[in-house]
Amino acid sequence: MLLDKLTAHLEEVKEYEREPVPASRWRGFKSFLGMYAGEHTAGTEFVIGPLFVAHGAGAMDLISGLFLGNLLAVLSWAFICAPIAVRERVTLYFMLEKICGKHLTNAYNLVNALMFCFLAGSMIAVSATAIGIPFNLPMAKLTDWLPSGLPWIMIVVLVGTVTTFVATLGYDKVEKFSTMAAPWMILVFLAAAIAVLPQLGVNQWSDFLQVAQNKIWTGTPLPGQSKFTFWHILFFAWFCNMAMHIGMADMSILRYAKKWTAGFASGAGMYVGHYIAWLASGILYALFLQQNSQNLEFAPGPVAYSAAGITGAICVIIAGWTTANPTIYRAGLALQAIMPKAKTWKITLIVGSITTLAACFPALVMQLLDFVALYGLILMPMGSIIFIDYWLFPRIGLHSNLAALKNLNVNMAAFITWAGSLFACYIIAKTTGLEIFFLGLPGWFIASILYILSSYIFQKKD
Amino acid sequence: MRIILKSIAVIGLLLTILPSIGVFYELLSHQEYKYFMLLGTILWFGSSILLKGK
Numbered sequence: 001m002l003l004d005k006l007t008a009h010l011e012e013v014k015e016y017e018r019e020p021v022p023a024s025r026w027r028g029f030k031s032f033l034g035m036y037a038g039e040h041t042a043g044t045e046f047v048i049g050p051l052f053v054a055h056g057a058g059a060m061d062l063i064s065g066l067f068l069g070n071l072l073a074v075l076s077w078a079f080i081c082a083p084i085a086v087r088e089r090v091t092l093y094f095m096l097e098k099i100c101g102k103h104l105t106n107a108y109n110l111v112n113a114l115m116f117c118f119l120a121g122s123m124i125a126v127s128a129t130a131i132g133i134p135f136n137l138p139m140a141k142l143t144d145w146l147p148s149g150l151p152w153i154m155i156v157v158l159v160g161t162v163t164t165f166v167a168t169l170g171y172d173k174v175e176k177f178s179t180m181a182a183p184w185m186i187l188v189f190l191a192a193a194i195a196v197l198p199q200l201g202v203n204q205w206s207d208f209l210q211v212a213q214n215k216i217w218t219g220t221p222l223p224g225q226s227k228f229t230f231w232h233i234l235f236f237a238w239f240c241n242m243a244m245h246i247g248m249a250d251m252s253i254l255r256y257a258k259k260w261t262a263g264f265a266s267g268a269g270m271y272v273g274h275y276i277a278w279l280a281s282g283i284l285y286a287l288f289l290q291q292n293s294q295n296l297e298f299a300p301g302p303v304a305y306s307a308a309g310i311t312g313a314i315c316v317i318i319a320g321w322t323t324a325n326p327t328i329y330r331a332g333l334a335l336q337a338i339m340p341k342a343k344t345w346k347i348t349l350i351v352g353s354i355t356t357l358a359a360c361f362p363a364l365v366m367q368l369l370d371f372v373a374l375y376g377l378i379l380m381p382m383g384s385i386i387f388i389d390y391w392l393f394p395r396i397g398l399h400s401n402l403a404a405l406k407n408l409n410v411n412m413a414a415f416i417t418w419a420g421s422l423f424a425c426y427i428i429a430k431t432t433g434l435e436i437f438f439l440g441l442p443g444w445f446i447a448s449i450l451y452i453l454s455s456y457i458f459q460k461k462d
Numbered sequence: 463m464r465i466i467l468k469s470i471a472v473i474g475l476l477l478t479i480l481p482s483i484g485v486f487y488e489l490l491s492h493q494e495y496k497y498f499m500l501l502g503t504i505l506w507f508g509s510s511i512l513l514k515g516k
Contacts, residue, residue, distance in 0.1 A: 180510045184503065187475055191482035195495055198486060309496030311478070311503050 016255075018340060020089035026258045031179075032265035035253070035326075038178025040241075040269025041186045041277050043126035043320035044119075046300035047368050048240070048274075049281030052228060053289070054298075055369075056221030059212040061230040066278060069237025070270035074263075076238070076245035077254075080383070082263030084390050085254035092251045093337030096382060099389050100414040101403035108382055108418070109334040115243070115375040116331035117351060120324040121358030122365050124163055127320030128155045130301030130313040139299035140362035147360045156359045163321055164352025167328040168345040178322045185322070186272050188315040192308040193280035196287045216286040222296065232437055236369065237274060239440040242376030246444060247383035252333055253326075298366060328352055373436045380440055381421045384447035385414050398455050413454035420454075421447035464513065471509040477502025 016025070052062060088095060096105040129139060132155050138148050147153055166177065202211045213219075221227050228236075244250040245266070254262055281300070284307045291306075304312030332348040339347065358364060364371065393400045403411045424446045425439040481498035484490035490498070 176514060180507070180514065183475060184478060184506045187478040188499070188503075191479050191495075191499060193482075195482040195485040195492065198488075202486075308499060311496065311499040314503060 016091075018090075018094055021255050025256060027256050027262075028258055029262050029265055032254070032257060032262045033268045034179035034182055036266045036269035037186070037272050038182035038269075038322050039326055040266075040273030041182055041189065041319070042273065042323035043123035043300070043316070044323055044368065044372075045189070045273055045277035046126055046281050046304065046316055046319060047122070047365055048372075049278040049283075050285030050298070050300070050303070051369050052233070052278065053217060053282045053285050054222045054225045055228040055232075056219055056225065057217050057228045057233055058219040058230075059209065059217040061219075061228075062217050062233055062279070062282070065230045065233030066237050066275050069234040070267075070274050072234075072238040073241060073245060073274075074267045074270050077250065077266040078261065078263030080387060081245045081248050081250050082254045082257065082260040084248070084386065085251040086257050086260045086262075088251070088390075089255040090251070091255065091333055091337070092248050092382075092386075093334060095248075095251060095386055097337065098401040098404040099385060099411060100382070101408040101410045103409040104403075104411060104415055104418075106338045108379075109337050112243075112249070112379055113331040113334035113351065114354075115378065116327050116334065117355045118358050118364055118371065119375065120163075120327035120331065120351075120355040121361075122368055122371070123320040123324040123327070124156060124160050124356060124359035125320075125362060125365050126300050127159045127163075127317045127324070128152070128301075128359070129299040130304065130316035130320075131155050131159060133301055133305050133313055139297050139302060140366065145361065145363035145366070147362070153360050157356055159317075159320070160352060160356025160359055163324045164328060164349060164356070166321070167325050167332070167352060168348045177325065181318050181322055185315055185319055186277060188304075188308060188311055189277045189280040192304060192312055192315075193283040196284060196307050199287055200283070200290065215290065216283055222289075226435075232435070235437045235440070236373065237270075239376050239437065240274070240372045242440050243379035243383075245383075246440070247376060247379040248386050249330065249379065249383075251386075252330065324355070328355055331355070370436060373440075377425060377436065377440055377443060378422065380443055381418045381447040382414075384421075384444050385417055385451050388448050388451050392452070393455070396452075398452075398459050402455070402459070411458075413451060413458045416454045417447050417451040420450045467509045467513045470505050471513065474502045474504070474506030474509060477505065 016022075057065075084095075093105060093109055096108060100108070129137075132139070132152065135151060135155075137151055137155065140148055197208070197211075200211055200215050202208050257263075284303050288303045288306065301313055301316045304316045306312075308315065328348060328351050331351040332344060335347045335351060336342065336344055389400050399405055402408065402413070421443055425443045428434055428442060429436065429439060477498050481490055481495040485492060485495045
């Protein structure tokens with residue numbers, strides 16, 4: 001009976017993968033505030049904040065770099081992604097199909113889905129570090145890549161199964177879950193950081209800056225970690241969600257918005273999650289390092305448990321879920337575009353299984369900063385293609401949505417842009433030594449120029 | 463009923479954040495702060511779930 005009811009519900013889950021979202025399903029600004037705050041006050045925050053400490057970020061570099069980087073990210077959502085999302089109201093994948101052609105979109109979707117699986121996997125791993133506390137589970141170190149043993153794998157599989165189940169129920173369930181947890185979660189981050197400040201030597205608020213510089217963000221990286229400057233922090237804050245804003249992946253979410261200004265709702269995620277929560281989790285990790293000198297163990301669960309007790313551990317679990325859920329959902333949409341006839345929930349189930357497998361490897365968590373930067377960089381050129389195709393082409397006499405217009409499976413101009421811009425980024429990195437965090441900006445301009453030039457050549461030839 | 467549930471939810475959030483300030487000003491021990499936070503968590507999620515159901 002229950003199974004029949006559940007199956008019937010799953011059959012009804014409809015996400016408008018290949019049609020514009022009808023007006024009856026549009027949502028107001030407030031709905032996106034909750035979603036963004038929930039999604040970006042999440043499991044990654046328990047990893048990224050501490051990794052800034054591990055990479056020797058300076059206190060003032062962090063405070064100012066995060067402020068400006070997050071501002072640039074919000075502006076990218078509001079002025080690049082949201083306007084196209086609310087005009088077209090289709091998923092990123094459907095939009096790409098019209099511009100790039102079915103086969104190229106399929107290739108993009110596969111890469112995209114895989115990246116989303118890895119990201120969601122890292123969040124399942126973060127949740128698992130909290131679930132493992134009662135079992136005295138040995139935690140991975142900053143330098144670890146492989147699973148620590150069978151108990152770790154069992155816990156990851158348990159967390160992955162539950163997360164996947166929630167994701168199969170569709171976007172509504174994910175949104176409700178995120179909205180409910182978001183305000184509580186940020187207060188837990190904040191409370192845990194405030195409560196441990198006296199242990200770090202902050203006895204009055206005026207002590208904070210001095211302690212921050214001397215004991216938390218000291219400017220000295222941990223052994224084996226590279227040094228982060230103001231510019232690393234600014235560009236990381238701007239580009240860590242590059243796939244979502246400049247890369248246009250959030251078209252799939254913002255197409256539900258009544259107005260383009262819903263893009264500004266991302267500010268809730270940036271300044272609560274990517275500012276307060278990153279600072280707070282950095283404070284917790286600094287205390288952990290102070291209490292466990294020379295210990296390179298890196299596990300958000302025990303760190304939060306030590307600072308906030310059972311609530312801290314619950315927060316890590318839920319934080320992991322609120323990131324993993326929408327990410328699995330997005331990965332499901334990416335694969336759905338390749339197999340449009342398959343049911344959404346079945347696709348999500350496949351995605352959840354890959355995600356859970358990936359989550360078994362701690363390398364995903366330990367190398368999260370580099371992974372997040374790489375994932376944004378690989379997906380970014382397609383965002384540039386959509387932006388140029390939508391806004392510039394009608395004004396310079398080139399055809400938009402060429403693949404739909406000419407019934408192409410591969411728009412060669414888009415293929416050259418994607419492959420060419422990534423190759424150019426690789427060459428820049430190799431020849432100049434520029435780190436991956438900085439490649440997104442030149443990469444976007446290279447992709448834009450390549451797309452205009454190659455489209456001009458191919459369209460004029462026809 | 464909704465007003466009562468909303469009030470409980472707000473109390474839950476206050477119990478999540480305020481005890482940490484109590485620890486900072488040495489008004490509460492770490493253990494007391496953790497108990498209050500857990501109580502706040504239970505109140506927040508309990509009332510939020512009931513509110514969603516209404």
